[in-house]
Amino acid sequence: MAYNELGDLPLDDFRRVGHEIVDWIADYLDNTEQYPVLSQSKPGEIKSQLPDVPPLQPESLDSIMADFQDIIMPGITHWNHPNFYAYFSNTGSVPGILAEMLITALNVNGMLWRTSPAATELEEVTMDWLRQLLGLADGWDGIIMDGASMSSMVAIAAAREAVEGLDVRTKGMAHATVPQLRVYISEQTHSSLEKGAMVLGIGQENVVKIPVDCENGMDVDALETAVLRDIDEGKRPFFVCATVGTTSATGVDPVPAIADIAQKHNMWLHVDGAYGGMAAIVPEKQHLFAGVDRADSLVVNPHKWLFTPMDLSAFYTRRPDIVKRAFSLLPEYLRSAETDANTVRDYMDYGVQLGRRFRALKLWFVLRAYGQEGLIARLRDHMRLAQLFGSWVEASPTFERMAPIVFSTVCFRAHPQGIDDEETLNKLNEALMNAVNDTGHIFISHTKLQGSYTLRLAIGNIRTAESHIRQAWILLQKMLTHIKIDS
């Protein structure tokens, strides 16, 4: 390993350290609960232990591994911990981790069919399998993206391309013939939709946020009123996003009614099911997806609630030709005989990124290792746990549920008897969240619902069992007794 040797490190080193890491991972997954879920590290603490300058000479893998253990690990927030309940939890699962090892060893860039036919064709196959699991009709076409932010931005870009007579791709949006293009989302739509519109040059002022209520989702009358007013004012409604499983409270928008309005006014309907969409694989939850088949595009994230390591987002569309029209650019150096003959798909044509990791392989491992029935059973159990936790909240005199439990996420807050001032309750719940998170035993996050500071317990890690949420509930009750708020 002297610096004047060329080539890679010796494969004996790879074998030795690789085997060590496999055992380390197995031990880690077996003992995740020994770690604080939320890193207890202070700002700058990790950085202060690392050299300011890069190493001149090679260092041994053993010393790197030792620093990983001693310096990096204390700065990790353990997303793979069964008591991770913040945001939406995810899973680095056994089949997913194994597949990632192969993905990185092959190091394939699947930009073109020819740059690895198996990467392209396995993406076609696994995306079609997932389509079937989700209950989407034939004709829905899947493309793997890195995350829902990208999937949603791609949806808006495709919608813009679909507007007849515009040709923004060529002319740009500042062209005299381009009207104000209007995007409709709800007050509870994920921020990535607004960001997508911002990036694409639509502008935040053209993102119309329709009111919602917690039970019924987007106010469809308000949507139609907004659309009609915009048309009157010479603006061009072109995109509406309905969400199945909002980030804050996992609410479900009335997709069929939104689809009616989208159809009437010739708007692209995108459904954000990044989290909740995965529940479509569970038969008794299919009813939540009524109307989704009428959408133009849909995003669901296997790297959220389908046990696939980051990153893998599934973008579906019934109009792949429009997506391709929005993104395709073929420089000479990427031309190939198969592409010219139009006998294959080149996935680089369907998004911003040219380079594409062989992500389909991990979805293939996951879908096969658990099987449809295994995946359904696990999602069903997470939803059972959420209902169970919700029943404890409802039965408690000091806590209250803040939103319906539709999937596997519970929105709740402490509301001790005698404290009814909203500001005090907000402070109390923020303090409670920080207190439980500081213990390192669980990690929950928050949102605001109608101005109320609301705690969220999102279940989604494959190793979360009833015993874990029971601990979480006990901890919340216990820590609440320690909180002192000046009201």
Place this chain on the structure above:
Amino acid sequence: MAYNELGDLPLDDFRRVGHEIVDWIADYLDNTEQYPVLSQSKPGEIKSQLPDVPPLQPESLDSIMADFQDIIMPGITHWNHPNFYAYFSNTGSVPGILAEMLITALNVNGMLWRTSPAATELEEVTMDWLRQLLGLADGWDGIIMDGASMSSMVAIAAAREAVEGLDVRTKGMAHATVPQLRVYISEQTHSSLEKGAMVLGIGQENVVKIPVDCENGMDVDALETAVLRDIDEGKRPFFVCATVGTTSATGVDPVPAIADIAQKHNMWLHVDGAYGGMAAIVPEKQHLFAGVDRADSLVVNPHKWLFTPMDLSAFYTRRPDIVKRAFSLLPEYLRSAETDANTVRDYMDYGVQLGRRFRALKLWFVLRAYGQEGLIARLRDHMRLAQLFGSWVEASPTFERMAPIVFSTVCFRAHPQGIDDEETLNKLNEALMNAVNDTGHIFISHTKLQGSYTLRLAIGNIRTAESHIRQAWILLQKMLTHIKIDS
């Protein structure tokens, strides 16, 4: 592993198959040359061997691994093969693969500092180490992106945000106050710049392609003329991209002169060094980067020519606040005490994507495992090999060099004595490329330079040695004798 069991697969299975995969990877890296570099698979061949429907019941990891070997492997184009010379080659290296195993097991989403302090702080440290290696001054700030397409799109978006008095973020580009925004690239600039402008709503018509010549890069006089004409016509020049190492012929644009024009007309200067930029770590190549320190942003790709597995692109900017202004959006559910106190960086504020893998870990492994001297030695050797191959081409009566060899890529073509018709030469070289690629022994790609079909041999895999390029040269000469072209 029955479907009614919950939780993950047993860790004993993980250990067993994980160890198998480590040995498989070591054997694979030791025997890559047994595989055809370019997959010999025919369109649809992989797909036809896979079931149309997803599995109902779980399948064993052994059966998945068997199918991986039997069905998937024949459809792999081996990017990690030492005879991969197409496009720009890359490397899934020993330290990179080991780090990826840890990354996927931890499955961290580093969107916020608190969602893994180590992910954020190690990104700050490794990006700063790489900054120093590249010879960039203090004040250049690094952000990890997935690829150069995204880095370049982010650069254009930041440039747009930097234009005073526009506020496209809020108003959108169709607002009456927004002029035609003009982007300047060269005819040889990578297509991702045009795609970025397309996606952002700038429009292809507003992407001005300045002529180049092979020796001197972008024609600076033509650039200035175009800028002045656009200003006269009421358009707003705001972004120019200079390339250090173009995709086709690895040419270098005259960055200092372009920087002068950018400065004079208040344009954002972005330098695309996705491939060539990495050579800045080699002292005797530093001169190629004169003027880069005057740019506003720069992209270099460790996942191309720095032995880091996909994906990891390093985006540098001297104006991180502008990038943040272009992309930051903070929904309530992502607020944290540290963010509110402004004591930490949340990397989600610096790009399109919210979710972020812990990519810094693999760059840290790579930089430490090879060390600065080891990295320099390997890049230097690749450049030596390219010069050597070039000397064979130049000495040959039947081949000719088509562009200067600046880095590790050779542009050349067969040009047998007596054949001078360009169309015949184009056909001959296309046939030669297909013939050598069909052997499976090497994989090269092509471009067109001044209308001439040009072969490209791009050296960049860590395992490529002199013996490999010697084989490639022998094969090219041999296959040429078999080609019959009707002229």
